Amino acid sequence: MKLKTATFGVLAASTMLAGAASAQTTLGLWYHGAGNEVESRILNGIIDDFNAAQSDWSVTVESFPQESYNDSVVAAALAGNLPCILDVDGPVMPNWAWAGYMVPLPISEDALAGHLDATIGRWDGQVYSVGLWDAAVSLYARQSTLDELGLRTPTLASPWSGEEFMAALGAAKASGKYDYALDLGMAWTGEWYPYAFSPFLQSFGGDIVDRSTYKSAEGTLNGDAGIAFAEWWQSLFTEGYSPGTSQDPADRDSGFINGKYAFAWNGNWAAAATLDAGVDDVVFLPAPDFGNGSTIGAASWQFGVSSSCSHPEGAAAFVEFALQDKYLAEFSDGIGLIPSTKEAAAMTERYAEGGPLAVYFDLSKEQALVRPVTPGYVVAAKVFEKALADIANGADPADTLDAAVDEIDRDIENNQGYGH
Amino acid sequence: MALVSAENRGLRLAARYATLTLVALVFMFPLVFMVVSSFKPDQQLLSDTSSLRAFLPVGDISLDNYYAAFRRAPIGLFMLNSVFVTVTTVLLSILLCSLAAFSFVFLEWTGRNVLLTIILATLIIPFETIAVPLLLFVSKLPWLGMEGIAWGWLNTYRVQIIPWIVDALTVFLFVQFFKDLPRELIEAARVEGASWFMIYRKIVMPLSGPVLATAAILKSLKMYNEQYLWPLIVVQDEAHRPVMVGLGYFFQLQIAWGEVMAYLTLISVPVIGFYLLMQRAFISSIASTGVKG
Numbered sequence: 131m132k133l134k135t136a137t138f139g140v141l142a143a144s145t146m147l148a149g150a151a152s153a154q155t156t157l158g159l160w161y162h163g164a165g166n167e168v169e170s171r172i173l174n175g176i177i178d179d180f181n182a183a184q185s186d187w188s189v190t191v192e193s194f195p196q197e198s199y200n201d202s203v204v205a206a207a208l209a210g211n212l213p214c215i216l217d218v219d220g221p222v223m224p225n226w227a228w229a230g231y232m233v234p235l236p237i238s239e240d241a242l243a244g245h246l247d248a249t250i251g252r253w254d255g256q257v258y259s260v261g262l263w264d265a266a267v268s269l270y271a272r273q274s275t276l277d278e279l280g281l282r283t284p285t286l287a288s289p290w291s292g293e294e295f296m297a298a299l300g301a302a303k304a305s306g307k308y309d310y311a312l313d314l315g316m317a318w319t320g321e322w323y324p325y326a327f328s329p330f331l332q333s334f335g336g337d338i339v340d341r342s343t344y345k346s347a348e349g350t351l352n353g354d355a356g357i358a359f360a361e362w363w364q365s366l367f368t369e370g371y372s373p374g375t376s377q378d379p380a381d382r383d384s385g386f387i388n389g390k391y392a393f394a395w396n397g398n399w400a401a402a403a404t405l406d407a408g409v410d411d412v413v414f415l416p417a418p419d420f421g422n423g424s425t426i427g428a429a430s431w432q433f434g435v436s437s438s439c440s441h442p443e444g445a446a447a448f449v450e451f452a453l454q455d456k457y458l459a460e461f462s463d464g465i466g467l468i469p470s471t472k473e474a475a476a477m478t479e480r481y482a483e484g485g486p487l488a489v490y491f492d493l494s495k496e497q498a499l500v501r502p503v504t505p506g507y508v509v510a511a512k513v514f515e516k517a518l519a520d521i522a523n524g525a526d527p528a529d530t531l532d533a534a535v536d537e538i539d540r541d542i543e544n545n546q547g548y549g550h
Numbered sequence: 551m552a553l554v555s556a557e558n559r560g561l562r563l564a565a566r567y568a569t570l571t572l573v574a575l576v577f578m579f580p581l582v583f584m585v586v587s588s589f590k591p592d593q594q595l596l597s598d599t600s601s602l603r604a605f606l607p608v609g610d611i612s613l614d615n616y617y618a619a620f621r622r623a624p625i626g627l628f629m630l631n632s633v634f635v636t637v638t639t640v641l642l643s644i645l646l647c648s649l650a651a652f653s654f655v656f657l658e659w660t661g662r663n664v665l666l667t668i669i670l671a672t673l674i675i676p677f678e679t680i681a682v683p684l685l686l687f688v689s690k691l692p693w694l695g696m697e698g699i700a701w702g703w704l705n706t707y708r709v710q711i712i713p714w715i716v717d718a719l720t721v722f723l724f725v726q727f728f729k730d731l732p733r734e735l736i737e738a739a740r741v742e743g744a745s746w747f748m749i750y751r752k753i754v755m756p757l758s759g760p761v762l763a764t765a766a767i768l769k770s771l772k773m774y775n776e777q778y779l780w781p782l783i784v785v786q787d788e789a790h791r792p793v794m795v796g797l798g799y800f801f802q803l804q805i806a807w808g809e810v811m812a813y814l815t816l817i818s819v820p821v822i823g824f825y826l827l828m829q830r831a832f833i834s835s836i837a838s839t840g841v842k843g
Contacts, residue, residue, distance in 0.1 A: 164788070165622050165799025195798025198782050205783030208682060209689035211704055380596035383804065399803050 154188035157444050158213030164193035168464040180451045187444040207231040214439035220429025221501040223251040223259050228505035232434050237446045248428030248498045249470040259434035263467035266494045268414040270394040284415050295418035299371045302392035313391040317377040323515035325427040333420040334359035344504040344550040347538040352531035360527030367522050374522050398490045402466045414489050428498030505548040509541040588811035615808035628796035635710045636773040642715045651724030652750050673718045709784045720765045727761035763831030793817040
């Protein structure tokens with residue numbers, strides 16, 4: 131009798147458990163971080179917590195190598211095989227939204243209160259994606275170098291002017307101590323170019339496209355400000371301040387640390403490694419102001435909902451769950467990126483008030499300018515990258531920008547204005 | 551006089567060996583660099599690139615990169631996937647392409663020359679131009695499996711195998727080779743009453759060792775080394791990823807070059823092993839057909 135009762139009990143319990151498990155609707159999530167152990171561990175932890183915390187949804191993750199992630203998503207969209215939750219790079223989101231791969235994320239504005247603006251992906255007046263972190267670039271320098279060269283230490287409130295910046299490069303070059311005064315990271319290609327270098331163009335007063343209409347780059351990329359930027363850009367290489375496109379990637383990784391370069395234009399993701407390498411007096415300086423303010427690029431990876439998703443509310447529940455400060459802080463401590471809220475920053479080792487990288491949170495908050503919010507950005511970014519590489523390699527600045535404008539405008543026209 | 555001649559011959563021989571050794575070293579340098587670098591920490595690997603130390607196993611040598619590479623990616627799974635896809639494709643390719651070539655060369659049927667020309671013309675079409683239509687096609691195809699009919703071939707081995715079984719180059723290789731076989735053998739077999747399939751199986755294929763080796767090596771290199779774009783767009787789950795897509799796991803913001811080299815060394819082992827196994831047949835076939843990979 132006891133055995134029968136026990137057997138019945140076990141059966142009933144397992145049936146209930148199975149019932150509970152099957153009640154959860156599975157939501158697929160695609161992520162760009164395959165191969166990144168720390169990132170995968172943290173994301174899997176959030177997913178496990180989410181799946182255990184409620185009974186409606188069960189998220190499963192599939193990770194992809196970052197370099198091919200976008201191609202995989204586009205191919206899957208063509209084949210009608212998208213998951214429910216998509217990871218999307220901030221500047222790419224408008225293209226995927228416009229192409230119909232993504233739909234608005236049904237998340238309340240309250241849930242987004244206090245988050246860095248650039249971590250919220252808006253398109254066409256609606257929220258499409260939200261990020262757990264942002265990234266920022268800054269000018270790496272050693273305080274000892276600044277002191278030695280007699281340079282003022284620029285601050286967020288008072289960045290170097292363009293003249294001061296060039297004088298600093300000139301002083302570093304004249305000292306004869308460095309292979310080059312400035313490492314721009316020319317060995318990196320792809321999105322690094324528009325992300326890292328278009329803020330210089332914007333500070334000159336130009337832009338990749340005209341943001342007031344998003345229908346042309348004419349006069350914006352190749353106007354007087356654009357040409358002034360391009361000539362300045364070329365002078366960095368012709369006058370020997372920076373290594374060009376043939377820069378050895380190894381030097382990009384370790385040149386500043388090894389003292390080959392006086393200054394480096396680099397992201398916050400490399401800051402911890404620089405500190406760990408023993409550059410104790412490294413300072414992270416704001417971008418120089420060439421007349422129209424000091425700005426840096428913004429918007430990193432974010433979560434959104436695919437158009438194939440039958441349960442956007444489930445996707446939104448997961449994103450909202452993942453936005454908890456403890457997870458933002460965990461990601462920041464794990465992979466070094468900037469948490470998207472002040473509260474989360476205070477919980478981190480590096481971005482808390484007084485932390486070695488705290489300046490980045492302020493840089494992101496004060497100076498971040500998202501890349502052009504248009505579906506055409508994915509093409510314009512590649513055109514911009516090529517133009518900058520060509521100019522660095524000696525092409526005529528004005529002609530190159532004119533050709534770039536033609537190509538960007540042609541693409542916008544071919545796509546009927548991308549819905550603008 | 552004879553002494554001078556022998557001396558000259560010796561000098562010529564020495565010069566030839568020196569040249570060949572130099573050429574061999576030039577070709578071996580990348581492989582040596584890859585293997586040697588796989589045992590060095592990143593900092594040393596990068597600093598050694600500016601000297602000959604890059605090719606020498608000196609300094610801080612360890613297996614750390616291999617341990618880290620195995621932690622970063624399921625290397626065994628990727629290699630197993632690639633080997634399975636490659637071996638299956640090569641075997642089916644040899645069977646079907648040789649049958650097609652046999653038909654083109656030995657059987658009389660209307661339109662065979664036109665069809666062969668059309669097949670060979672596909673050599674000039676880059677795969678990238680048909681990738682998207684092919685993706686749309688395979689994503690809608692049915693498949694009859696153990697669980698009944700399923701729609702769509704994405705995230706399977708078959709989608710990585712079937713579209714690559716028949717290709718113009720392999721058909722061409724077999725056609726060229728079969729054309730040079732003595733016709734008398736075939737005719738004698740026909741007179742004796744042998745069926746076409748028996749001729750294919752008992753006479754033609756046993757004589758086709760060199761072309762089989764060439765076709766197998768070229769196809770396997772293509773399947774193992776060059777399969778990137780197609781699996782990238784048709785395989786979204788890790789369980790079916792091949793080694794070339796797996797390489798992307800190692801290209802993070804800060805690239806761990808030592809791990810990249812360790813991964814490349816590991817995934818090169820099957821290819822180099824296969825080549826060493828088949829090299830004699832491969833070289834003789836290359837010499838006779840003039841085809842290069």
